[in-house]
Structure formats: C-alpha cells, structure tokens
Amino acid sequence: MKCGSALNRRVPAGDDRLRHVCDACGTIHYSNPKMVVGTIPVYEGRILLCRRAIEPRYGLWTLPAGFMENEETVEEGARRETREEAGAELERLSPFALFSLPFVSQVYLMFRAELAGPAFSAGHESLETRLVAEAGIPWGEIAFPVIEKTLRLFLADRKTGSFAFHTGTIDRRI
Amino acid sequence: MKCGSALNRRVPAGDDRLRHVCDACGTIHYSNPKMVVGTIPVYEGRILLCRRAIEPRYGLWTLPAGFMENEETVEEGARRETREEAGAELERLSPFALFSLPFVSQVYLMFRAELAGPAFSAGHESLETRLVAEAGIPWGEIAFPVIEKTLRLFLADRKTGSFAFHTGTIDRRI
16 A cells, blocks of 8 residues: 555564565554444434435435544544535534444444534435434334434433433444 | 555545555555544552653653554453553543544544552553652653643543543644
C-alpha cells in the first residue's frame, strides 16, 4: 500500500502478533478495528429510519450509520452518514452509546440528534426513509442487533427524561 | 493483503474516494481511523503515569494507552494496554472521554479505573511508572495534548465529585 509491493504475514520484531509486512520497503501494515458512526435522528418525537438498499440485510430497517473516514471527527462522520443515507441535516448531536462488536472487529458510536427540519430523503444505500413514532417501529425488521439495542436504550432513557451514555458488547451480527 | 498481489489506487464504482484496490482479486482495502484505548488508573487518589521508552516523545509522561487490536472490546484493549505498559490490573472501568484527532485519523477512548492493588511496573515501552498525586503531575513533561486534556478533565470532575462523559477534538499532536 505504500510502495505497491506484495505483502507477507509475520510477527515483527518487538511485537507479539502476526502483521502484514512489506519486505520491499519495511512498512508494517496494521489491521485494527473500524469505527462505525451513526445517529438517532429525531423530529417532533419521531425517529428517522432507513430501509436498506444494500446487502447485508437488504430491505430491513436501520439507523443512519457507516464507517468513519480518515481525517474526520466522529461528529463529522455521523453527520456525513446521515446526509448520505437519509438526506438529512442534524442539530445538537450528543454521544449516546458505544458498542464493541469484537466478532467483526468494529466499534459503533451512536449519537442522539435533532433533525434540523422535516427534510429527508433516501440516499443511494436506502430504499426509503421514514419518521416513525415509538409504536410504529418495525421491531421484527430491524437490520442489526446493535441498532435494535440502540433504539431500545434510547426509548427507555426518553421515558425517564434523562439520557445516559451507554457502553456494551454485541456478540452477533444478525 | 488478501491474495498478496500489489495494489492500485482508484475510486471504486459507487464510491467517492480513492481506495487501495487489488486488480488481481478485486478486494478493496479501506483505510479508516484507528482507535486508541487507554486508562486513568487511580490508586488511593493518585494517578499511575508511564514515562515513554519509545518515540515519539521519548522520556515524557503519559497514561497507559495504545492501538486497539482486532477481536477485542474497547475495555479489553484498555486493560491490555495498561498491563503491557504499566504492569497493572484494573477494576471498575468507566468510559470517561472520547477525542477525535482528525489530523492523524485517530480516535482516543479513555477510561477511568481503579488499580486492583498497589502492583505496577514498567513494561518494555515504558522507562518507569509512577503513582503521582495531583500536585506531582509533571505538566511540562506530558507527552501529548490528548493526555494533558484527559488529565485536566479528570481532575476538574473529581473536584466536583461528579464524573461526566466528555467528547472533543484535538487538533495537534504535540
């Protein structure tokens, strides 16, 4: 990736794990967990959900979320994903929950947020976007356990009128 | 990294950024921000600091922290780094602060924690480890702004008797 040569797998000096090493230029290419940043966008009490237009879990419902990109902050990534997947702009982001998904080497960071206005639209990774009240959440058609967990924590906190910051581990993808 | 062939840089179909693509096997090798996980280990009110035995910032003081590894949770990574760099075991980890460092494409997640006992020792990346009271913190010799910021937030919260979860952006390495 640096000099373009092929890579070998070995344990570098002073390390204790197999890494991808370029024996041409000496660069060690580390593989580390990826961060997924996303939001719970709320407008007049309803939550903005997206129906997935891509695999995995095509046709099921999720919150706007995706891989954080280099050279952005977590908030910038969460706003970008919400813009790309749901055509929506956000106000007042607050960190809400952080989940480790060790089986896929991912960490999810989800923000609470308010929609800046009633404008939203399906991006190219979404079949449709919809504002749903709590009673309208399609619990049987939520794409991922990490999204269901986020929604349940959000609704439970909202009932108490006080939002905490949550952390946890998710041990399955679907 | 998957088939071992050399990689090319181009924008894959449906994407909007340059990625490293293997034209032999078709795999897209994404580069994303890395997470650094670390701790503020406390024993009888004093904080465990490590003096760096490696570059950058050799000889300066820091908190135990390092790159999260694949297939671990954020808490497991924070415990591992504290064990590796400071020879210490932790109890009662609480997420304390999350910082974006977009200029190096990193995200720091720092936990508050109690030392399980008075045992600690310098790992191979540390010259020495030391428990310091607030008055003994070597402010002029802290290795990184993100560590100084974490320590100042921790001490300020401790004075009030109530710990919040903090987020922010750090815009310089040293």
